[in-house]
Amino acid sequence: MRTTIYLTTILLIILSGQINAQKYSLYSNDTLVIHSKFLQSDISINLHLPETFHFSSSKTTYPISIIFDSQHERTYPQIINYFDLLTSELQIPEMIIIGIPFTIENRYYLTSNKKKVGDSLSGIERMELFLFNELIPQLQKEKKANDFVTICGHSRTGFLVNYLSLKRPKEISVAISLSGFYSEPPISINKFSEFILNPNNFKRKFAYYASSGSTLEEKTYLKEYQAVFPKTPYAFESDYLKIQFKQTEFANHMTNYWLSVPEILVGAFADYNFILDNWFHNKLKENEKLENPKKVFVADLQFTRTKLGFNVNPSITHIFSLMSHFGYQNKDYKTAIDFLNLGLEYYPEYLEFYMELINFYKILEQTDKVKEYKKILKYKVQSNKYITEALRSEITAFLNEK
Numbered sequence: 001m002r003t004t005i006y007l008t009t010i011l012l013i014i015l016s017g018q019i020n021a022q023k024y025s026l027y028s029n030d031t032l033v034i035h036s037k038f039l040q041s042d043i044s045i046n047l048h049l050p051e052t053f054h055f056s057s058s059k060t061t062y063p064i065s066i067i068f069d070s071q072h073e074r075t076y077p078q079i080i081n082y083f084d085l086l087t088s089e090l091q092i093p094e095m096i097i098i099g100i101p102f103t104i105e106n107r108y109y110l111t112s113n114k115k116k117v118g119d120s121l122s123g124i125e126r127m128e129l130f131l132f133n134e135l136i137p138q139l140q141k142e143k144k145a146n147d148f149v150t151i152c153g154h155s156r157t158g159f160l161v162n163y164l165s166l167k168r169p170k171e172i173s174v175a176i177s178l179s180g181f182y183s184e185p186p187i188s189i190n191k192f193s194e195f196i197l198n199p200n201n202f203k204r205k206f207a208y209y210a211s212s213g214s215t216l217e218e219k220t221y222l223k224e225y226q227a228v229f230p231k232t233p234y235a236f237e238s239d240y241l242k243i244q245f246k247q248t249e250f251a252n253h254m255t256n257y258w259l260s261v262p263e264i265l266v267g268a269f270a271d272y273n274f275i276l277d278n279w280f281h282n283k284l285k286e287n288e289k290l291e292n293p294k295k296v297f298v299a300d301l302q303f304t305r306t307k308l309g310f311n312v313n314p315s316i317t318h319i320f321s322l323m324s325h326f327g328y329q330n331k332d333y334k335t336a337i338d339f340l341n342l343g344l345e346y347y348p349e350y351l352e353f354y355m356e357l358i359n360f361y362k363i364l365e366q367t368d369k370v371k372e373y374k375k376i377l378k379y380k381v382q383s384n385k386y387i388t389e390a391l392r393s394e395i396t397a398f399l400n401e402k
Helices: 002-019 075-088 123-142 156-167 189-196 216-228 253-268 270-283 293-308 316-329 333-346 351-363 367-383 389-399
Strands: 030-036 041-048 062-068 096-100 145-154 174-178 206-213 234-237 241-248
Touching: 030 123, 041 075, 062 075, 062 123, 062 156, 075 096, 075 253, 096 123, 123 145, 123 156, 145 156, 145 253, 156 174, 156 189, 156 206, 174 253, 189 216, 206 216, 206 253, 216 241, 216 253, 241 253, 253 270, 270 293, 270 316, 293 316, 293 333, 316 333, 316 351, 333 351, 351 367, 351 389, 367 389
Parallel strands: 062 096, 062 145, 145 174, 174 206, 206 241
Antiparallel strands: 030 041, 041 096, 234 241
């Protein structure tokens, strides 16, 4: 418990200076406007693309995380900063993060069974159809998104998460319901409990996380969760189903939203963090000789894919960490080059990889390779519109070195 409090405190200190600026280190801060036939209007949503998006190949795809209630000016940036920091620490993979805002006028309608006069669809059904028939397919078609979908909601949108979990378990990978509830049509406590507590209902990996605060204003939400789950806290895991419900001690209604998110994300993607953790503390021990480190690392990515349920990309940090270990620390230039080439398979426009390749080929005195990669890098630095002018100048100076 003390460790959790300590880590959360550190997160808050680091993030406090970033929140006001609402700029993120590893994610963009964009807006995407979609004309929705199901919502019967244009909707402007928050779009946060990962750092590597514009440098990646067509084979590189990203999980989707949908955060409801992005209209909150303080809470939402806090949550995105958690994603940003946890991504930089390799606790979670890069994702495409979507923020869905609501207004005072539409928040109840789009999260309820209410129907407009003459309409055959309720508001919550229209939101469901927007998400799964419009938004997610568009992200998969235009933004390199894969079919691993995380949804996260609070209070009424926590109810929305519960509804979607019941309706779309085959299309959702991780559902996060914070201070939510069940006792409102079209779902109920009994219906949801019978669904979520039966592992036979799940033929695809599905993780359900829920939390409530322990303050008096959270009492109603806690009572709902306790009616669904056998005990507090509650945890269950089988081949395809994972459940975690717990209280956030002393948290009030709004605090429970942003305070619950980082711990849940760390747990949901623990297998991803294990990759590099295992390399540095086991596989790179001095007494262990790996015959083909790149092949072993690729096998680890594939194994993590089976654990998590989506194609796992190596991160930039994975590549640079292992390249540095083998190349600069152990003088194993061939293996270092292998890892750089692996990085280029996923991120062919990430120009720093070419600079490192040139450096290693210089050390190996392979002049032809130096010339080849300098030519490639020169072309790419001139044509790449996503790098900063500072980096462009740095690479140009690097290319002019003898």
